[in-house]
Ligand code: GLY
Ligand code: MN
């Protein structure tokens with residue numbers, strides 16, 4: 220896979236310097252984290268550091284000197300132990316060519332470089348994690364919140380280079396989802412579907428996931444962040460898979476729900492169609508200026524109407540939304556930002572807008588061109604809520620608990636795509652995985668046909 224040109228990262232560092240022109244900016248890259256014994260967790264670079272440099276090794280620092288238009292990358296030096304046990308690290312020369320900093324030094328030069336560059340500055344913009352090193356230099360006045368705010372503001376709207384990376388992670392993750400639909404069968408275990416997804420991503424060159432894969436069949440799909448992935452897939456069950464790989468740190472976040480045996484039952488079609496309609500209508504309404512909270516309410520309205528038509532909810536749609544009845548079946552948000560973090564930064568305090576709806580939402584923002592967001596409505600039958608005497612008493616006029624009994628083992632349906640808000644018109648959908656009922660059934664059938672042919676020849 221090609222690296223982004225270093226001008227991309229260099230441009231981002233310039234933008235940060237323009238936002239914080241009156242201080243020295245210092246960033247600390249991630250450090251390895253011990254898992255147990257002599258084993259470390261796989262290293263993943265800290266997201267802000269990746270955003271500003273593309274440098275993926277642990278133990279690095281960045282210094283930006285806005286007044287002198289200078290930026291320095293400090294890289295770790297591979298000692299003998301490292302060379303024997305772990306291998307080589309990028310050299311000064313390689314890093315100079317690859318990352319486009321005005322200067323590259325070894326990490327050992329950090330102290331003297333900071334001291335030299337500090338002349339002429341009263342402020343240091345650095346994260347809290349850098350506090351110890353700066354204290355040793357006798358500096359205490361660091362401004363972590365201002366740095367955070369500047370980074371959040373910058374990271375929100377994605378620039379073309381970032382969008383290219385998000386397109387790659389979405390294409391690869393999407394192809395892997397398609398393979399899962401083709402290869403999954405009743406009798407397999409959830410982790411085998413996970414293995415198909417993750418091996419397809421690896422085969423395409425993406426070795427790291429944006430988050431732990433969720434493969435939930437049957438009633439497990441009603442557990443929102445289920446990731447035991449340990450149960451046998453049963454004939455007649457739905458399979459919900461929420462999984463995404465990352466490329467240079469930029470993650471996909473895709474969910475599909477499909478029938479394990481390749482054919483939706485009528486009940487499954489009914490619920491699936493409601494979620495699909497909510498998702499498609501919310502995507503169409505996602506334009507610059509739209510409020511994420513209002514889109515969330517739009518999706519709730521479609522779900523409320525759908526569940527009413529099935530006799531599960533009763534009463535006025537607006538009150539079903541306001542009194543929490545819809546949330547029993549759809550307890551999470553419609554959307555979140557996506558980027559270097561799967562739940563990405565929301566764009567800084569200035570961008571947070573009051574939520575004009577009566578529904579609590581985690582993410583209340585006015586959409587802007589360049590935002591990359593997910594669209595992920597769902598309907599779940601959460602036994603714990605539906606059998607709770609408290610919920611039954613509170614919702615007795617809104618929820619038909621007799622009708623709900625037929626759905627207690629249903630699990631749930633979520634459909635999640637990743638979209639880019641366009642300056643004008645409909646958003647661009649990055650996720651190409653089929654989601655129409657006929658297309659999903661066709662894919663499942665195709666997988667069976669291919670397997671059959673392989674057996675014969
Ligand atoms: N995969 C986590 C989420 O959809 O937000
Ligand atoms: Mn998501």
Ligand code: MN
Nearest residue numbers: 461472473635
């Ligand atoms: Mn997801």
